[in-house]
Amino acid sequence: MSALPSVLDRLDHDTDAALERLFALLRIPSISTDPAYAGDCRRAAEWLAADLGSMGFSAHVCPTGGHPIVLAEDHDADGPHVLFYGHYDVQPVDPLALWARDPFDPAIVTRPDGSREIAGRGASDDKGQLMTFLEACRAWKAVAGRLPCKVTVLLEGEEESSGEHLPGFLESHKARLGAASIALVCDTGMWNATTPAITTSLRGMLGEEVVVKAASRDLHSGHYGGAAANPITVLARALAELHDRDGRVTLAGFYDGVPEPSDDVKRQWQSIDFKTEDFLGEIGLRFPAGETDRTCLEQVWSRPTAEINGITGGYTGAGFKTVIPAEARAKVSFRLVGDQDPEAIRASFRDFIRARLRPDCEVEFIAHGASRGVTMPVAAPAFARARQALSDEWQTEAAFIGGGGSIPVVGDFRRLLGLDTLLIGFSLDDDRIHSPNEKYDLRCFDKGRRSWARVLAALGAS
Amino acid sequence: MSALPSVLDRLDHDTDAALERLFALLRIPSISTDPAYAGDCRRAAEWLAADLGSMGFSAHVCPTGGHPIVLAEDHDADGPHVLFYGHYDVQPVDPLALWARDPFDPAIVTRPDGSREIAGRGASDDKGQLMTFLEACRAWKAVAGRLPCKVTVLLEGEEESSGEHLPGFLESHKARLGAASIALVCDTGMWNATTPAITTSLRGMLGEEVVVKAASRDLHSGHYGGAAANPITVLARALAELHDRDGRVTLAGFYDGVPEPSDDVKRQWQSIDFKTEDFLGEIGLRFPAGETDRTCLEQVWSRPTAEINGITGGYTGAGFKTVIPAEARAKVSFRLVGDQDPEAIRASFRDFIRARLRPDCEVEFIAHGASRGVTMPVAAPAFARARQALSDEWQTEAAFIGGGGSIPVVGDFRRLLGLDTLLIGFSLDDDRIHSPNEKYDLRCFDKGRRSWARVLAALGAS
Numbered sequence: 001m002s003a004l005p006s007v008l009d010r011l012d013h014d015t016d017a018a019l020e021r022l023f024a025l026l027r028i029p030s031i032s033t034d035p036a037y038a039g040d041c042r043r044a045a046e047w048l049a050a051d052l053g054s055m056g057f058s059a060h061v062c063p064t065g066g067h068p069i070v071l072a073e074d075h076d077a078d079g080p081h082v083l084f085y086g087h088y089d090v091q092p093v094d095p096l097a098l099w100a101r102d103p104f105d106p107a108i109v110t111r112p113d114g115s116r117e118i119a120g121r122g123a124s125d126d127k128g129q130l131m132t133f134l135e136a137c138r139a140w141k142a143v144a145g146r147l148p149c150k151v152t153v154l155l156e157g158e159e160e161s162s163g164e165h166l167p168g169f170l171e172s173h174k175a176r177l178g179a180a181s182i183a184l185v186c187d188t189g190m191w192n193a194t195t196p197a198i199t200t201s202l203r204g205m206l207g208e209e210v211v212v213k214a215a216s217r218d219l220h221s222g223h224y225g226g227a228a229a230n231p232i233t234v235l236a237r238a239l240a241e242l243h244d245r246d247g248r249v250t251l252a253g254f255y256d257g258v259p260e261p262s263d264d265v266k267r268q269w270q271s272i273d274f275k276t277e278d279f280l281g282e283i284g285l286r287f288p289a290g291e292t293d294r295t296c297l298e299q300v301w302s303r304p305t306a307e308i309n310g311i312t313g314g315y316t317g318a319g320f321k322t323v324i325p326a327e328a329r330a331k332v333s334f335r336l337v338g339d340q341d342p343e344a345i346r347a348s349f350r351d352f353i354r355a356r357l358r359p360d361c362e363v364e365f366i367a368h369g370a371s372r373g374v375t376m377p378v379a380a381p382a383f384a385r386a387r388q389a390l391s392d393e394w395q396t397e398a399a400f401i402g403g404g405g406s407i408p409v410v411g412d413f414r415r416l417l418g419l420d421t422l423l424i425g426f427s428l429d430d431d432r433i434h435s436p437n438e439k440y441d442l443r444c445f446d447k448g449r450r451s452w453a454r455v456l457a458a459l460g461a462s
Numbered sequence: 463m464s465a466l467p468s469v470l471d472r473l474d475h476d477t478d479a480a481l482e483r484l485f486a487l488l489r490i491p492s493i494s495t496d497p498a499y500a501g502d503c504r505r506a507a508e509w510l511a512a513d514l515g516s517m518g519f520s521a522h523v524c525p526t527g528g529h530p531i532v533l534a535e536d537h538d539a540d541g542p543h544v545l546f547y548g549h550y551d552v553q554p555v556d557p558l559a560l561w562a563r564d565p566f567d568p569a570i571v572t573r574p575d576g577s578r579e580i581a582g583r584g585a586s587d588d589k590g591q592l593m594t595f596l597e598a599c600r601a602w603k604a605v606a607g608r609l610p611c612k613v614t615v616l617l618e619g620e621e622e623s624s625g626e627h628l629p630g631f632l633e634s635h636k637a638r639l640g641a642a643s644i645a646l647v648c649d650t651g652m653w654n655a656t657t658p659a660i661t662t663s664l665r666g667m668l669g670e671e672v673v674v675k676a677a678s679r680d681l682h683s684g685h686y687g688g689a690a691a692n693p694i695t696v697l698a699r700a701l702a703e704l705h706d707r708d709g710r711v712t713l714a715g716f717y718d719g720v721p722e723p724s725d726d727v728k729r730q731w732q733s734i735d736f737k738t739e740d741f742l743g744e745i746g747l748r749f750p751a752g753e754t755d756r757t758c759l760e761q762v763w764s765r766p767t768a769e770i771n772g773i774t775g776g777y778t779g780a781g782f783k784t785v786i787p788a789e790a791r792a793k794v795s796f797r798l799v800g801d802q803d804p805e806a807i808r809a810s811f812r813d814f815i816r817a818r819l820r821p822d823c824e825v826e827f828i829a830h831g832a833s834r835g836v837t838m839p840v841a842a843p844a845f846a847r848a849r850q851a852l853s854d855e856w857q858t859e860a861a862f863i864g865g866g867g868s869i870p871v872v873g874d875f876r877r878l879l880g881l882d883t884l885l886i887g888f889s890l891d892d893d894r895i896h897s898p899n900e901k902y903d904l905r906c907f908d909k910g911r912r913s914w915a916r917v918l919a920a921l922g923a924s
Contacts, residue, residue: 033781092783161781203684207782216746220896222665222867225797226752226767228745232792233701233770240702243695280822283690284678287821290688305688308695309785310776315793319495319623320669320830321554322795323771323896330694331777333784335687359749360742368782405684406784434785435680 003144007453010139015446019108019118021051022131022445025088026106026120032067032089033161041067041157044088048134048155055138057153064165067157071173074137074151079460081150083180083419085409086130086187087159090122091434098436108442117439125433128440129186129425130155132448139453148460152180156409159187163369163408170416178417182382182459186452187407188425190444191272191399196390196451198383198400199423200376201265201301204336205406206345207309207368210235210353211329214361218314219324229360231328232313238356239330242306247291249306249334251348257339261302265402269297272399282430301402304373305335331368335406342370371408376420382459386422389454393447424455465606469915472601477908481570481580483513484593484907487550488568488582494529494551495623503529503619506550510596510617517600519615526627529619533635536599536613541922543612545642545881547871548592548649549621552584553896560898570904579901587895590902591648591887592617594910601915610922614642618871621649625831625870632878640879644844644921648914649869650887652906653734653861658852658913660845660862661885662838663727663763666798667868668807669830672697672815673791676823680776681786691822693790694775700818701792704768709753711768711796713810719801723764727864731759734861744892763864766835767797793830797868804832833870838882844921848884851916855909886917 011018030044031037045061045068052059052072059072067089075081093103101107106120118128133153140147154177156166170177191197214229244250261269276296280286290299299305313328315321334345350365357363376383378400390398403423413419426448432438473480492506493499507523507530514521514534521534529551537543555565563569568582580590595615602609616639618628632639653659676691706712723731738758742748752761761767775790777783796807812827819825838845840862852860865885875881888910894900 033783034779092777092779092781094777094779160783205684205784207784209782214747217894218897219745220867221767221769221771221795222667222797222865223891224745224762225769225795225866226761226765227742227750227758228747229749229751230769232773233705236698236770236773237702239695240699280689283681283686285676285690285822287691288689289691289820289822296689299688300686303688305683307683307687307692307784307786308698308776309683309783310778310787311694311698311790312774312778314770314772315554315556316772316774316791317496317554317556319554320671320793320795321495321622321771321896322667322669322769324769325772328773329778331782333683333687333782335684358751360747360751403684404687405682429685432679434682434783 004453004457006143007139008450010143011135011449011453014135014139018131018135018449022118022128023106025127025131026122027104029104030089030157031092032158034092038067041089045070045155045157048088051134052153055141062169064169066162066165069157069166069169070153070155072153074147076146077148077150077460079149081152081180082459083152083154083177083183084133085154085183085185086133087126087156088130089157089160090125090127091160093121093436095436100437103438109439116442118442118445119437119439121438123438123440124427124431125438126159126187128445129427129448132426132445133184133186133452135449136452136456140456148456152177166409167412167416170412174417178419180419183413183419183421185407185410185421185423186425188403188423189427189429191401193428194394195396196394196398196426198387198390198398199403200378200400202374202403202410202423203304203406204340204342204371204373204411205408206334206336206342206370207331208346208349209329209331209366209368211327211364211366212357212361213327213364215324215326218326221322221324224324228324229358230324231361232325234358234361235313235328235330238353239308239332241356246293247289249304251345251352253348254304254345257341258304259338268400269402272401300404302337304337304340307333309333335404337373340373342372346370369408371406372411374411374414380420382422385458386424386455389458390424390451393451393454424451426451466915466919468605469601470912472605473597473911473915476597476601480593480597480911484580484590485568487589487593488584489566491566492551492619493554494620496554500529503551507532507617507619510550513596514615517603524631526631528624528627531619531628531631532615532617534615536609538608539610539612539922541611543614543642544921545614545616545639545645546595547616547645547647548595549588549618550592551619551622552587552589553622555583555898557898562899565900571901578904580904580907581899581901583900585900585902586889586893587900588621588649590907591889591910594888594907595646595648595914597911598914598918602918610918614639628871629874629878632874636879640881642881645875645881645883647869647872647883647885648887650865650885651889651891653863655890656856657858658856658860658888660849660852660860661865662840662862664836664865664872664885665766665868666802666804666833666835666873667870668796668798668804668832669793670808670811671791671793671828671830673789673826673828674819674823675789675826677786677788680788683784683786686786690786691820692786693823694787696820696823697775697790697792700815701770701794703818708755709751711766713807713814715810716766716807719803720766721800730862731864734863741891762866764799766799766802769795771795797866799835802835804834808832831870833868834873836873836876842882844884847920848886848917851920852886852913855913855916886913888913
């Protein structure tokens with residue numbers, strides 16, 4: 001691929017325009033979980049389809065029952081066919097008061113050490129990341145006239161919410177999408193600020209919302225306190241029993257299908273320079289909080305978890321109100337690995353809560369997303385080629401790592417399209433994704449674009 | 463008191479004007495716990511001082527460090543000196559969506575059975591109640607030219623919030639206020655819709671807010687779940703242990719100073735027509751939730767309690783967000799009886815929470831109000847006179863009852879002014895005070911005004 005040096009050169013000289021494009025996308029508040037932003041999600045999809053169209057892709061905004069999916073194809077190349085996936089939706093921004101600037105007014109911020117970052121919701125997750133791939137394609141098209149691979153781009157808008165319409169879309173477009181030989185997903189991170197990584201395993205995710213109800217209305221705790229069931233107490237007592245004293249999840253059957261990492265993988269993890277004190281220290285913590293017989297790395301890469309992501313009940317405003325509320329609610333998620341069955345665990349969780357209700361209480365459950373964990377075949381040739389391309393760009397050997405998060409589409413690609421996935425991304429642990437003041441290092445954006453240009457070349461040479 | 467029949471007659475013919483006055487007061491959103499309504503609290507105080515002035519009281523709005531106190535005196539009578547207390551502040555109105563009408567646009571609502579109620583925040587607690595007393599005074603002044611007793615009226619604006627400035631006010635006005643021989647408080651209820659009551663014991667109240675903090679920022683539960691301490695879990699586990707399996711509060715020393723009711727009081731309670739199924743059935747419940755070895759009546763009248771009044775942490779909006787929050791918080795209140803020491807229990811609660819923190823967690827506490835429980839000397843002559851006056855009005859024997867709620871001023875009157883209190887009020891259990899759709903039965907308002915006219919006459923005859 002003799003064009004590669006020219007492509008990389010073009011990327012280096014196109015940074016200002018690339019940032020201008022990214023900022024235009026970041027300004028669209030495409031918060032998928034909140035129905036108030038449905039119009040913005042559509043706008044983000046339309047913006048992306050137009051951008052892909054402008055560089056020669058055949059691009060369409062495809063309606064679903066929820067937020068639309070962008071599907072774009074450029075199949076002029078002789079090389080193999082890759083399916084790139086990203087998502088244009090973003091997380092909510094609350095608590096807004098903790099943001100240093102408007103989350104949807106992106107800017108380049110220079111840090112005290114002179115390095116620069118892109119600040120804004122979605123800068124890292126996932127708009128900044130997906131644009132590294134689009135910019136690499138743009139440079140290839142501009143310099144060489146065509147891409148090194150046949151490329152299909154699939155951009156969804158429900159990754160941060162239900163994700164419910166993507167599997168159906170994959171099934172109904174199976175003939176076109178399944179023609180690819182591998183999927184590329186840019187929604188993961190570097191090993192550290194200087195070492196790129198390919199994520200080779202991901203935890204699945206199950207989301208549940210539980211509403212405990214007692215009295216028919218909010219009560220005065222003076223008149224009824226001591227006699228009336230308090231749903232906050234009932235909920236707290238049930239959730240308190242989700243873990244035992246050793247940090248293990250107590251749901252019946254929860255650990256069914258949880259594998260031990262292979263000796264090979266364990267050896268590789270031991271060779272990685274992972275320091276618990278650095279990992280936790282960056283977020284102000286010191287002690288791993290999970291299963292007491294597991295290392296911190298195992299806790300986040302290979303072990304399933306249960307976490308309470310939200311809880312609310314009664315009076316939560318300023319001052320005090322002596323109320324016994326009619327209901328209390330919590331959002332609980334489970335990270336899943338190996339062959340853990342999300343729906344079996346959903347049923348087990350509901351049984352667990354029901355068994356802990358006291359008389360007079362009722363419970364309602366709201367199902368949120370469910371996905372299984374996945375593990376990639378790291379011995380396949382594409383993994384070695386991509387690893388080499390990343391190592392060339394960053395001038396250090398790229399790492400094969402585990403991932404604690406969940407990217408349901410990776411499991412769907414395997415199950416519905418028969419595709420393995422190369423998970424390559426350039427976010428850093430301190431990017432504050434899902435939190436106030438999300439950022440993406442400008443260096444990651446720059447070298448991320450160059451990395452994709454190299455990965456496309458490496459895959460195209462096969 | 464030959465003027466009494468004319469006074470009662472005047473009250474019966476003055477209902478429309480009395481309601482007009484009450485509605486004017488109800489329209490003022492004097493929510494004391496929310497600083498945004500400080501101006502409205504002042505307006506309510508000024509409205510009341512003007513109304514008392516218009517009937518011949520010497521009335522003043524007295525500044526405090528918080529919401530002002532209304533102090534009004536009419537000491538022309540030969541009779542004994544009574545100190546009347548009420549409060550013009552009201553509870554917050556959330557959740558607003560559950561109100562059938564604007565909480566601050568009061569109206570008379572006719573129920574299916576033809577009876578009528580006054581709908582609006584404060585209709586019962588305490589604006590409607592305090593106006594029953596003011597209307598009785600107005601009628602006495604209009605008909606007889608003067609009151610049967612020397613009357614001092616004290617109306618505060620922090621009963622539903624901190625209550626912090628009243629004790630200092632009582633101390634600094636001790637000479638004037640302590641000249642009374644008894645206090646009258648209209649902030650309690652009837653025994654049932656047809657039986658008036660004098661409340662002879664009240665539980666005290668201690669309010670605490672606890673904030674558990676872990677990581678330095680909100681975290682993505684995929685990246686950190688399993689390794690990072692979750693403050694919601696830590697808080698839920700601590701609060702889950704506040705009660706043991708028998709419903710007893712587990713704080714060290716909590717039951718120190720908790721008395722058993724006297725045999726006399728127990729006998730009287732047994733003679734009262736209290737049905738647990740009716741008391742709980744009205745709010746959609748069936749089973750007393752407190753100490754398993756106590757009756758429902760004991761649970762709400764004579765036993766101390768711990769209740770979680772509010773809890774919040776993480777993402778609580780629509781949809782799902784896989785966050786491990788940096789902090790979680792709860793508001794917890796304790797109802798106290800006998801000689802329980804609020805500050806000792808505050809310290810015990812804080813020790814209890816601190817002992818249940820896990821490594822990496824910190825806790826902050828915010829102190830809310832503290833008051834002791836009180837018990838009245840029911841054998842004193844004023845109690846018999848007031849009971850007879852109530853029995854005459856309602857044509858059934860008034861009950862001496864316990865009260866589950868807390869009215870801190872009653873303890874302050876005893877401690878700071880040496881005064882016992884006649885707790886007489888006309889609210890009903892279904893008034894939904896502190897809840898959406900608060901109401902006050904029009905019959906209670908009418909007969910309440912007449913009751914106070916009689917009680918003033920009865921006390922004045924002594």
